[in-house]
Amino acid sequence: MKGLTHYIVGVAVATFFIDAVQMTLIDKSWIILLGGIFGILPDFMDFRFARYLIVHDYEVTPGHKELNPRVVADTIVKAIDEAAQTGKSVKIKLHSMKVTQDLWRQYSVQFDTDRKEVIARIGPLVTTGQAEQPDTAPKGDKAMAVAKYKSDINHTYHLATNIDIWHGNDYEFVPEGDKVRVDFIPWHRKIWHSLTAAFLFAPLGLLFYGLDYEGILACIIIIVAFWSHVLADQMGNLGSNLLYPFTKKRSRGLKMTSAADPFSNISFVWGAIAIIIFNFNAFNYTHTFMMWGIDNYNGINYFIGFGEYFMLIVVIPMVLLKLGIKFYKKKFITRTVKEDRLSDEEKEALESLAEISDVVRG
Numbered sequence: 001m002k003g004l005t006h007y008i009v010g011v012a013v014a015t016f017f018i019d020a021v022q023m024t025l026i027d028k029s030w031i032i033l034l035g036g037i038f039g040i041l042p043d044f045m046d047f048r049f050a051r052y053l054i055v056h057d058y059e060v061t062p063g064h065k066e067l068n069p070r071v072v073a074d075t076i077v078k079a080i081d082e083a084a085q086t087g088k089s090v091k092i093k094l095h096s097m098k099v100t101q102d103l104w105r106q107y108s109v110q111f112d113t114d115r116k117e118v119i120a121r122i123g124p125l126v127t128t129g130q131a132e133q134p135d136t137a138p139k140g141d142k143a144m145a146v147a148k149y150k151s152d153i154n155h156t157y158h159l160a161t162n163i164d165i166w167h168g169n170d171y172e173f174v175p176e177g178d179k180v181r182v183d184f185i186p187w188h189r190k191i192w193h194s195l196t197a198a199f200l201f202a203p204l205g206l207l208f209y210g211l212d213y214e215g216i217l218a219c220i221i222i223i224v225a226f227w228s229h230v231l232a233d234q235m236g237n238l239g240s241n242l243l244y245p246f247t248k249k250r251s252r253g254l255k256m257t258s259a260a261d262p263f264s265n266i267s268f269v270w271g272a273i274a275i276i277i278f279n280f281n282a283f284n285y286t287h288t289f290m291m292w293g294i295d296n297y298n299g300i301n302y303f304i305g306f307g308e309y310f311m312l313i314v315v316i317p318m319v320l321l322k323l324g325i326k327f328y329k330k331k332f333i334t335r336t337v338k339e340d341r342l343s344d345e346e347k348e349a350l351e352s353l354a355e356i357s358d359v360v361r362g
Contacts, residue, residue: 001232001259002355003040005268009232010039010225012272015279019217025284031209031218035225038201042229043355045192054170054187056093057082062107062122064097067138069120072109073147076118076171083173083180084151091186096168102128106164111155111182119160120145126164155182188355189250193233193240198226232257232268237347259351263325271314278309 001009014035015021023029060075062068076092083090097105106123121144124137137143154176161184163169172186191197205218230240239253257264282305 001229001236001257001268002265003043005265005272006040006043006229006232007036008039008269008272008276009228010035010037012275012279013039013224013228014221015276015283017217017221018283019213020221021280021283023214025280031214031221034205034208034218034221035228038198038222038225039229041201041226042189042192042197042233046188046190050187050190050192051167051170054091056091056170058090059093059095061095061097062105062120064099064105067105067107067122067142069107069122069143069145070147072107072120073118073145076109076120077147077149079171080118080149080153080173080180080182081151083175087175089175090173092171092173094163094168094170096163096166099125103133104128104164106132106162108160108162109169110160111153113153113155116149116152118147118149120147121160123162123164128165130165152179153182154179189233189238190241191244193230193250194244194247195227195230195242196244196246198223198230201226233259236264236351238351255347258347259355263322266321267314267318270318271310274310274313278306282306 011032012035014032020029020031024032058075058079060072062072072094079090079092094109097107099105103125104127106126108121108123110119110121111117112119122138122142123132125133127133153173161169170185170187172183174181174183202219202222205220205222206215209215209218230242233240234242234251234253235256236253236258237255239251241247241250257268259265
């Protein structure tokens with residue numbers, strides 16, 4: 001999910017704690033905002049720290065004045081075969097190329113597993129907003145290079161991956177049986193996207209609010225807000241490393257949502273805002289509105305009222321919006337590559353790229 005989505009979902013989770021809401025309303029406490037801060041923290045840790053701590057075995061760009069895609073293709077092939085021969089993981093960094101303050105040289109990498117080839121292409125100049133500049137892509141044989149690798153790789157991502165703005169892309173080639181597994185952006189959604197990592201940050205609640213009930217409540221909010229991020233991401237394609245250090249790899253996501261899908265983000269944000277409004281109303285001493293047939297929001301009555309409210313305000317509008325989007329796409333949009341034809345790896349990569357573009361711009 002996008003950063004804003006995680007922040008609002010984290011705040012919504014915090015509003016389920018009655019005392020936290022009442023502290024906010026009566027004491028003007030900021031405790032609810034801990035939900036937003038720690039709801040976005042996993043991505044912050046990945047994109048502001050983890051990405052800079054990884055040690056790459058190879059770092060490469062096609063050059064600046066004399067663009068050479070050959071060096072990109074050859075280095076990737078060298079890394080793949082080295083991983084197969086040595087039995088050790090090999091990490092490679094493909095650096096972006098900044099030309100001017102707002103222009104970047106785009107290039108792409110593609111894996112053809114049928115032919116055992118890596119294809120590197122030099123592309124056009126793009127702005128920081130990734131708008132292509134017309135007639136800036138080099139032409140001819142020198143704009144593309146193909147290199148063959150010897151090893152078999154476990155990789156079904158056949159779309160070309162563009163490297164253009166900000167920090168570039170990372171790959172890790174991991175020996176796995178008699179093949180080499182290709183991990184895209186290997187530092188993302190690992191250590192800091194685990195349920196266990198939340199406990200490292202929980203003591204900050206005691207630091208903020210002291211060794212008393214409020215401090216314990218803050219600790220709990222930090223944990224559940226952090227978990228909200230991990231579990232929301234688990235509903236996507238890429239998944240997370242849920243129980244680090246007991247697990248070492250990202251588990252497959254549930255494939256129900258995607259950070260690259262605007263509808264997924266809109267649904268989460270809309271639902272979270274609806275929850276925040278409902279909980280602040282329910283846990284206030286004077287209610288702004290009441291659900292039909294509900295005299296109060298205590299005990300089971302809260303959940304009955306919440307179910308009716310959530311169905312009316314969130315579920316029905318989102319279902320109608322989804323149907324409207326499907327109708328519009330079917331009627332007016334011709335797509336060359338349908339999403340349901342993409343491999344799992346392709347969906348995971350698109351999800352990662354969507355999160356990267358969101359965080360680095362923020």
